[in-house]
Amino acid sequence: MRVIDLSSPVDASGWEPDPVxxxxxxxxxxxxxxxxxxxxxxxxxxxxxxxxxxxxxxxxxxxLTSHTGTHVDAPSHYGSVGAYGRPRDIDEMPLDWFLRPGVVLDVTDVGVGVIGAERIEKEIERIGYTPAPLDIVLLHTGASRHVGTPRYFTDFAGLDGPATDLLLDLGVRVIGTDAWSLDAPFGHMIAAYKETGDDSVLWPAHFAGRRREYCQVERLDRLADLPGSHGFRVACFPVKIKGAGAGWTRAVALVDE
Known part of the structure; x- marks a missing residue:
């Protein structure tokens, strides 16, 4: 079995909005x-x-914050109330969510901005595999090349609401990204809101977690090193921090050889 490290470091020498x-x-x-x-x-x-x-x-x-380096967001991070009941903290999440078959979707062509449902559907069709319930879906945006610099926090792409719901409708409960956030950059979202007045463009991927229970893995790395779009497992167990909205993880891909 080959183990591929998918984690970015906790590095006090790198640039962070909340310095380490x-x-x-x-x-x-x-x-x-x-x-x-x-x-x-x-x-x-x-x-x-x-x-x-x-x-x-x-x-x-x-x-440091629990969102420094590669980490798992718990439902309680998205808001204090969930349509499904009390949002669970990171120490309450079922461990079997975090050791599952992985699927990587290459959306590097999007650049900076929003990844829509149509782009996700197109990539699923291209790879010829539809994520199964509880598969861990990883978004390869290419943003990890900016790790440790201010651009990592501004130059990336994130899911819109329909794209998030598309994956959750398939039974996916853990969605990962090599970007800083599963949502689009702050500046992009705020500009879209000011232009349209539509508040659904504000943090739609995170706020989907208020309606439907799921976890995000943010700040992954080296997704380009994966041997294919599927056929591997992902292990991303979060650190057990009592009552926390997130926990760090040493995410890896497990490839049988």
Whole structure:
């Protein structure tokens, strides 16, 4: 079995609208910290110099949102009320949603803007495979080439409402994208709303989750490395954060050889 990493990193050196803070305590600093904590809490004296090389363990402390890097959005992220009942948090989602056959749809030709239902139908016809219930559908938009730069947050394409419903009507419950959002860029949506006055153009993919329970996987990477449009599995288990609207994932494709 070949394992293909589909995840983008949590990288404090990359550009983020909500900057990542990554503090590293070195093994030597960890030794001194441990000695101080042992003395403060247990009145135990310990000399860090007694450790090999004067080192204990490193420790990383990060400040970031649950939407940094590749992550899974839970229904509670989309709103506080669902037409189907209380939207579930990420720790409440069924794990069997996140290890399923995968289908990748190539929509790189769309560029920046909206991916409509007609474009999804055309791609499904091209690959000759209709996603089955609980298949994980991945949208290859090409946006991941901008990871770590401001363009990643502005230059991508996202689903409109009918396109989202088309996939949900097929029984899909997890939709992924290599873009920052499953919706179109903010600027594109706001411009469309100001021009038309139609509020259905505002976050239609996310707000579909208020009507129908499903999850999104955002900020995927390397979808071009997949061996075909289907015939592989996707594993994207979210981190179990109690009461959270999203959780990070190390998403991978599993390809039998």
């Amino acid at each position: 803070v990554h503090r590293i305590m070195t093994p030597a600093e960890g030794a001194r910290h441990m000695a101080e904590e042992m003395k403060a809490h247990f009145d135990v004296d310990f000399d860090p110099a007694d450790l090999p090389g004067g080192e204990l363990l490193s420790l990383d402390t990060l400040t």
